[in-house]
Amino acid sequence: MVSSRARRRPVIPGFGLTLGYTMVYLSLLVLIPLSATFIRSFGSGWEHFWVVVTAPRVMASLRLSFGAALLAAAVNAAFGLVIAWVLVRYSFPFKRLLDAMVDLPFALPTAVAGIALTALYAPNGWLGRSLQPLGIRVAFTPLGVVVALIFISLPFVVRTLQPVLEELDKDVEQAAATLGASEWQTFVRVILPALWPALLTAFALAFARAVGEYGSVIFIAGNMPMKSEIAPLLIITKLEQYDYAGATAIAAVMLILSFTLMLSINALQSWTLTRNGGA
Amino acid sequence: MMESPTVLRDYNAPAARSLRERDPARGVRWGRFALIAVALTFMAAFLFLPLLVVFTQALAKGAGAYLAAVSDPMAWAAIKLTLMVAAIAVPMNLVFGVVSAWTITKFQFRGKSTLITLIDLPFAVSPVIAGLTYILIFGAHGWFGAYLQAHDIRIVFAVPGIVLATIFVTFPFVARELIPVMQAQGKDDEETALSLGANGWQVFWHVTLPNIRWGLLYGVLLCNARAMGEFGAVSVVSGHIRGLTNTMPLHVEILYNEYNYAAAFAVASLLALLALLTLAGKSFLEWRQPELRHGARLKRRNSEK
Numbered sequence: 001m002v003s004s005r006a007r008r009r010p011v012i013p014g015f016g017l018t019l020g021y022t023m024v025y026l027s028l029l030v031l032i033p034l035s036a037t038f039i040r041s042f043g044s045g046w047e048h049f050w051v052v053v054t055a056p057r058v059m060a061s062l063r064l065s066f067g068a069a070l071l072a073a074a075v076n077a078a079f080g081l082v083i084a085w086v087l088v089r090y091s092f093p094f095k096r097l098l099d100a101m102v103d104l105p106f107a108l109p110t111a112v113a114g115i116a117l118t119a120l121y122a123p124n125g126w127l128g129r130s131l132q133p134l135g136i137r138v139a140f141t142p143l144g145v146v147v148a149l150i151f152i153s154l155p156f157v158v159r160t161l162q163p164v165l166e167e168l169d170k171d172v173e174q175a176a177a178t179l180g181a182s183e184w185q186t187f188v189r190v191i192l193p194a195l196w197p198a199l200l201t202a203f204a205l206a207f208a209r210a211v212g213e214y215g216s217v218i219f220i221a222g223n224m225p226m227k228s229e230i231a232p233l234l235i236i237t238k239l240e241q242y243d244y245a246g247a248t249a250i251a252a253v254m255l256i257l258s259f260t261l262m263l264s265i266n267a268l269q270s271w272t273l274t275r276n277g278g279a
Numbered sequence: 280m281m282e283s284p285t286v287l288r289d290y291n292a293p294a295a296r297s298l299r300e301r302d303p304a305r306g307v308r309w310g311r312f313a314l315i316a317v318a319l320t321f322m323a324a325f326l327f328l329p330l331l332v333v334f335t336q337a338l339a340k341g342a343g344a345y346l347a348a349v350s351d352p353m354a355w356a357a358i359k360l361t362l363m364v365a366a367i368a369v370p371m372n373l374v375f376g377v378v379s380a381w382t383i384t385k386f387q388f389r390g391k392s393t394l395i396t397l398i399d400l401p402f403a404v405s406p407v408i409a410g411l412t413y414i415l416i417f418g419a420h421g422w423f424g425a426y427l428q429a430h431d432i433r434i435v436f437a438v439p440g441i442v443l444a445t446i447f448v449t450f451p452f453v454a455r456e457l458i459p460v461m462q463a464q465g466k467d468d469e470e471t472a473l474s475l476g477a478n479g480w481q482v483f484w485h486v487t488l489p490n491i492r493w494g495l496l497y498g499v500l501l502c503n504a505r506a507m508g509e510f511g512a513v514s515v516v517s518g519h520i521r522g523l524t525n526t527m528p529l530h531v532e533i534l535y536n537e538y539n540y541a542a543a544f545a546v547a548s549l550l551a552l553l554a555l556l557t558l559a560g561k562s563f564l565e566w567r568q569p570e571l572r573h574g575a576r577l578k579r580r581n582s583e584k
Contacts, residue, residue, distance in 0.1 A: 021375075036412055
């Protein structure tokens with residue numbers, strides 16, 4: 001029945017043209033350049049690839065990039081949840097302004113974010129000055145890398161959690177409260193279980209954005225080899241030394257990890273939707 | 280909104296009170312203040328103060344120094360280049376966004392979800408790697424390096440490379456915003472127009488385009504903000520030639536590395552203003568068309584299923 005009705009409908013034109021254009025544009029600008037990276041990095045042989053990737057300085061930079069991104073994503077998962085919760089559930093003055101400001105890291109160029117965070121967290125900066133006596137040094141240390149990554153990946157957490165929180169069924173919470181559960185019990189036993197898939201997705205998105213970040217990090221990191229040098233910076237350093245094989249090898253490792261991550265995010269997102277009953 | 284359970288609880292007050300030994304409503308209120316305070320403190324440390332620092336540092340040496348930094352010929356060259364790059368990259372991705380959204384939302388075909396994933400791919404790639412890929416193809420030691428050198432065509436360390444890198448990092452923006460909008464609208468309007476005798480181009484121009492204009496603007500706005508602010512990818516392919524291949528973010532970096540902080544922040548403040556304008560525009564469009572808000576992306580994935 002459905003198909004007979006569909007047959008009577010006029011056919012929308014342009015399928016071949018638009019699909020063709022999409023494929024050509026995508027291939028020329030994204031797919032072919034990306035495959036060039038893989039072809040070049042494995043072109044000099046597995047052995048060379050392995051030697052480059054396992055060099056101590058490269059390992060240290062990959063550890064920092066992935067470790068700091070994990071930490072930043074974890075911090076954002078916690079505080080992003082609080083921000084999303086407050087924005088969805090409570091009303092207070094200037095709430096709309098705050099809500100709009102969550103997207104600042106999307107809109108502010110990373111280089112600007114980088115110099116601003118450095119000025120703020122440097123030993124003589126507004127916040128760095130008060131952290132210094134506590135023995136906390138942020139700028140020019142690995143902690144600075146984490147701060148920059150927290151900044152750029154915050155909106156991914158808040159914007160992923162907000163719609164899910166908005167659609168949470170409040171009847172269940174009220175039922176829990178009526179049955180004598182405290183606020184905290186309701187949160188841990190009722191809200192959090194419903195939120196897990198979205199929280200994981202938010203964490204993964206924040207991590208994916210943070211791990212490849214360059215602009216905001218290089219100003220605040222201090223960029224000391226083995227200590228506060230991120231992997232994307234090492235790629236640039238190797239490029240400037242005309243070590244193309246080295247640069248592409250690091251790039252290939254990062255690409256493989258990012259693609260794996262992206263596929264798991266896609267799987268997570270469909271899980272989130274089935275968990276939420278396709279609401 | 281959290282009050283109603285408390286009210287309910289008060290009906291069997293004696294039992295509840297003796298269990299909890301305090302007014303539950305007060306606990307809720309304090310919890311709420313605490314959470315709002317945590318959220319505001321976190322946002323202040325990571326969002327508001329950085330933004331404020333940009334403007335105070337920019338004006339640290341007075342309005343005269345600010346104007347001098349902003350009207351410096353090198354700064355002007357950077358501003359012009361940034362505008363030019365965005366003027367090429369954004370329309371390119373705008374056309375691609377409309378065309379790919381048309382393909383994805385108006386037709387059924389195998390591999391559609393793979394195609395959507397591939398369009399999103401540039402978001403999963405570090406900007407530095409995006410720049411690197413073009414060096415590997417067009418650089419002196421790249422695939423076409425020898426050919427380009429023989430014909431005296433410069434792509435890398437010149438404006439075309441900057442444009443390519445910018446297109447790469449802003450690739451999915453318009454498509455990503457348009458697909459859910461066009462999906463939600465379905466194809467009934469288009470089919471009606473076709474059955475009334477309109478041709479494909481007329482349908483697009485008079486039916487589809489007016490329907491998607493806010494979504495299109497939204498995508499363009501986000502795409503433009505990223506295009507003008509991109510740093511990592513552009514940094515790799517630019518070669519940092521002052522007055523020639525320096526975009527605004529790269530100019531900020533150079534000034535900063537020369538310890539010329541006031542000037543660096545002055546140019547940065549222009550980019551921060553652009554960011555604030557983008558946020559204002561974004562809020563306006565979300566007010567015009569509430570479906571554009573953050574929920575749209577999750578809902579899009581949903582409707583694909």
